[in-house]
Amino acid sequence: MEDLTTIEQLLEQIKAQKPLIHHITNSVTINDCANITLAIGASPVMADEVEEAAEMTTHAQALVINIGTLSTRTIPAMIASGEKANQKGIPVIFDPVGVGATPFRMRVAKELLETLHFSVLRGNMSEIKALAGLETHAKGVDAGDDMDDAVSIAKQLAKRYDCIVAVTGKEDIVSDGIKVATIKAGHPLLAQVSGTGCMSNSLIASFAAVTSDSFSATIAGLYAMGRSGEIAFNNLREFEGAGTFHIRLLDAISLLSSNTLLEGGRIYVHS
Amino acid sequence: MEDLTTIEQLLEQIKAQKPLIHHITNSVTINDCANITLAIGASPVMADEVEEAAEMTTHAQALVINIGTLSTRTIPAMIASGEKANQKGIPVIFDPVGVGATPFRMRVAKELLETLHFSVLRGNMSEIKALAGLETHAKGVDAGDDMDDAVSIAKQLAKRYDCIVAVTGKEDIVSDGIKVATIKAGHPLLAQVSGTGCMSNSLIASFAAVTSDSFSATIAGLYAMGRSGEIAFNNLREFEGAGTFHIRLLDAISLLSSNTLLEGGRIYVHS
Amino acid sequence: MEDLTTIEQLLEQIKAQKPLIHHITNSVTINDCANITLAIGASPVMADEVEEAAEMTTHAQALVINIGTLSTRTIPAMIASGEKANQKGIPVIFDPVGVGATPFRMRVAKELLETLHFSVLRGNMSEIKALAGLETHAKGVDAGDDMDDAVSIAKQLAKRYDCIVAVTGKEDIVSDGIKVATIKAGHPLLAQVSGTGCMSNSLIASFAAVTSDSFSATIAGLYAMGRSGEIAFNNLREFEGAGTFHIRLLDAISLLSSNTLLEGGRIYVHS
Numbered sequence: 057m058e059d060l061t062t063i064e065q066l067l068e069q070i071k072a073q074k075p076l077i078h079h080i081t082n083s084v085t086i087n088d089c090a091n092i093t094l095a096i097g098a099s100p101v102m103a104d105e106v107e108e109a110a111e112m113t114t115h116a117q118a119l120v121i122n123i124g125t126l127s128t129r130t131i132p133a134m135i136a137s138g139e140k141a142n143q144k145g146i147p148v149i150f151d152p153v154g155v156g157a158t159p160f161r162m163r164v165a166k167e168l169l170e171t172l173h174f175s176v177l178r179g180n181m182s183e184i185k186a187l188a189g190l191e192t193h194a195k196g197v198d199a200g201d202d203m204d205d206a207v208s209i210a211k212q213l214a215k216r217y218d219c220i221v222a223v224t225g226k227e228d229i230v231s232d233g234i235k236v237a238t239i240k241a242g243h244p245l246l247a248q249v250s251g252t253g254c255m256s257n258s259l260i261a262s263f264a265a266v267t268s269d270s271f272s273a274t275i276a277g278l279y280a281m282g283r284s285g286e287i288a289f290n291n292l293r294e295f296e297g298a299g300t301f302h303i304r305l306l307d308a309i310s311l312l313s314s315n316t317l318l319e320g321g322r323i324y325v326h327s
Numbered sequence: 328m329e330d331l332t333t334i335e336q337l338l339e340q341i342k343a344q345k346p347l348i349h350h351i352t353n354s355v356t357i358n359d360c361a362n363i364t365l366a367i368g369a370s371p372v373m374a375d376e377v378e379e380a381a382e383m384t385t386h387a388q389a390l391v392i393n394i395g396t397l398s399t400r401t402i403p404a405m406i407a408s409g410e411k412a413n414q415k416g417i418p419v420i421f422d423p424v425g426v427g428a429t430p431f432r433m434r435v436a437k438e439l440l441e442t443l444h445f446s447v448l449r450g451n452m453s454e455i456k457a458l459a460g461l462e463t464h465a466k467g468v469d470a471g472d473d474m475d476d477a478v479s480i481a482k483q484l485a486k487r488y489d490c491i492v493a494v495t496g497k498e499d500i501v502s503d504g505i506k507v508a509t510i511k512a513g514h515p516l517l518a519q520v521s522g523t524g525c526m527s528n529s530l531i532a533s534f535a536a537v538t539s540d541s542f543s544a545t546i547a548g549l550y551a552m553g554r555s556g557e558i559a560f561n562n563l564r565e566f567e568g569a570g571t572f573h574i575r576l577l578d579a580i581s582l583l584s585s586n587t588l589l590e591g592g593r594i595y596v597h598s
Numbered sequence: 599m600e601d602l603t604t605i606e607q608l609l610e611q612i613k614a615q616k617p618l619i620h621h622i623t624n625s626v627t628i629n630d631c632a633n634i635t636l637a638i639g640a641s642p643v644m645a646d647e648v649e650e651a652a653e654m655t656t657h658a659q660a661l662v663i664n665i666g667t668l669s670t671r672t673i674p675a676m677i678a679s680g681e682k683a684n685q686k687g688i689p690v691i692f693d694p695v696g697v698g699a700t701p702f703r704m705r706v707a708k709e710l711l712e713t714l715h716f717s718v719l720r721g722n723m724s725e726i727k728a729l730a731g732l733e734t735h736a737k738g739v740d741a742g743d744d745m746d747d748a749v750s751i752a753k754q755l756a757k758r759y760d761c762i763v764a765v766t767g768k769e770d771i772v773s774d775g776i777k778v779a780t781i782k783a784g785h786p787l788l789a790q791v792s793g794t795g796c797m798s799n800s801l802i803a804s805f806a807a808v809t810s811d812s813f814s815a816t817i818a819g820l821y822a823m824g825r826s827g828e829i830a831f832n833n834l835r836e837f838e839g840a841g842t843f844h845i846r847l848l849d850a851i852s853l854l855s856s857n858t859l860l861e862g863g864r865i866y867v868h869s
Binding site for chain 1: 644646649650847853
């Protein structure tokens with residue numbers, strides 16, 4: 057994965073296989089998640105009613121669970137779909153949005169982590185620290201935190217939950233508990249668009265749907281998002297700000313190819 | 328309807344009358360539905376709480392029911408609003424999103440079709456086949472299927488439910504059970520934007536709100552969407568992909584006029 | 599506030615303090631509310647589950663309550679968060695979307711107004727008239743009404759509920775019960791985008807989070823939206839319509855500065 061060939065190959069597989077990505081996600085960014093899934097070449101379905109959630113998962117090649125606008129109504133659907141995904145052996149991506157902000161989110165996130173097996177756990181530093189039981193000065197869901205301890209916390213949580221852990225921020229850290237990848241890509245404007253984290257989940261799920269290597273899939277998804285942020289910024293005119301950047305991000309994902317990916321060398325894998 | 332004069336006239340009536348279109352729809356594309364309704368010149372209202380749904384329908388000139396993110400919470404609102412619309416004699420458009428994907432969706436769709444009278448039933452080939460009781464290889468809500476049997480199935484369902492049936496895809500088929508219209512318009516990028524089907528419902532409803540001829544209204548709505556897809560594509564620059572196309576689609580609808588519609592001759596009505 | 603210095607200073611404070619704005623809002627425009635909050639420099643959080651709503655409010659510097667897609671599920675969360683906000687002394691902005699359209703909305707709006715103390719009540723003329731108990735010919739949520747009585751009704755409601763009342767339309771009226779401000783800014787295309795009212799709430803809340811002067815905060819939020827509508831229109835090309843205007847609006851907010859604000863002189867404060 058030091059070079060970008062793996063990402064290109066996985067991208068081709070997504071476009072060839074059009075995997076179905078089942079999302080149980082928040083109402084804020086649900087449209088962006090659907091559109092970015094289509095843009096990368098996969099197929100989205102959103103269904104959060106417990107009466108059908110597990111059934112819908114039977115058709116899917118990956119599942120995303122996101123607690124951004126968590127409601128008691130959808131928790132049973134998350135559990136049912138997650139269990140079905142685990143039975144089928146398809147990857148499940150978990151985004152513990154704002155987990156440090158309320159005891160309710162922490163309780164539900166812990167319940168999900170103990171009941172289900174996730175392939176990938178992705179959050180910002182505050183969320184990952186909160187899950188690790190560390191102090192954090194989170195305020196809501198877009199809060200930052202320094203990335204100093206990111207590597208050790210990511211490794212620790214990856215071992216505890218037997219999954220890939222991704223800590224996203226200015227730089228992204230990905231670990232399987234032993235190996236660690238650092239991804240240096242992106243643009244500060246990504247933090248001015250709501251849902252870039254949620255959209256990253258959809259990308260990771262799309263990549264994870266076509267490979268059993270969740271570590272590479274996570275790197276691929278995060279690199280695709282970061283690189284697209286750079287492309288999006290490069291195409292802005294002077295009167296274009298956060299609104300256009302958001303749209304250009306979807307443009308860049310939909311036009312992602314070996315040409316546009318080829319600015320690489322910024323993924324570092326070590327142990 | 329072989330020429331485009333009818334569509335132009337209906338479009339002027341929408342802009343003059345600004346009909347209120349009540350939507351009970353999914354959370355994925357609800358914003359796009361509101362915005363495309365405004366773009367065509369009508370007025371959207373979204374209300375899915377049973378405590379007020381029927382009351383809201385009393386103000387409306389058309390109703391859209393869409394089961395894209397179906398929940399047990401909103402089914403009673405769909406029934407109550409649908410019954411009110413039937414009493415008032417305003418058109419009801421039904422989109423059985425993903426109906427083949429789960430028994431829950433099929434059960435609810437059948438219940439709605441047996442309880443309410445719809446003016447227009449619009450779906451993709453997989454959805455329409457599933458409703459007709461035919462085998463389908465649907466996977467989720469964006470799945471394709473060949474359009475070979477579209478005409479006969481559309482006719483059959485139109486007779487069974489006494490409504491206009493529209494099967495949308497590369498080409499759109501519209502039937503009232505006897506007449507059939509084929510609409511050749513659109514662009515492949517429409518399949519890369521989530522909710523173009525949902526948005527078509529809003530357009531059909533806006534046209535149906537100003538004429539008692541639901542067959543023409545359905546053709547008008549689908550042609551407006553397809554033609555706008557062409558215009559949207561024509562205005563893209565090389566670095567603009569699915570994100571910008573989505574926005575240009577709304578642009579084209581909001582600027583629709585006799586000038587931009589005048590690329591016609593691609594609506595064929597036969598029996 | 600006759601000049602624009604106050605707005606510029608408040609804008610700088612938002613960017614410096616990044617206040618957290620808790621929204622309990624509708625599902626139609628929730629994404630736009632999150633993005634415009636980020637665009638102005640504040641931080642959004644959306645949480646409408648009663649299990650955590652009040653807890654989330656403890657982290658916030660302002661709260662927005664919007665009944666656009668009101669459901670019985672979220673009313674207890676509105677009450678709990680509103681009471682917490684009142685205890686903490688942070689501003690609460692209330693948008694009684696479509697209040698005249700159904701008895702359910704009127705009953706809940708009245709309950710909220712009697713239970714909670716709002717800093718700002720913002721609606722269109724139909725909504726404000728309905729709350730004042732006057733006849734209105736509202737049809738749904740985007741309906742217009744003449745603004746003739748706006749000033750006296752705004753004053754009356756402001757006294758009754760001890761809050762700032764804003765009546766938005768072609769011109770915006772803001773009153774604290776004694777003083778009245780008229781804001782002449784904006785563009786007709788703002789009425790062709792769903793959620794410009796909702797987005798205004800987010801802007802007002804962002805300004806109100808950094809000053810105890812809710813009157814100035816309301817003027818600042820509405821002027822920022824109106825001025826951005828003008829900028830958004832000025833940057834449109836001939837084939838760009840409502841879709842692009844919507845995006846340019848977010849662009850203009852994210853690029854708002856003393857330079858772009860400096861077209862002033864159109865805020866008139868009198869008594």
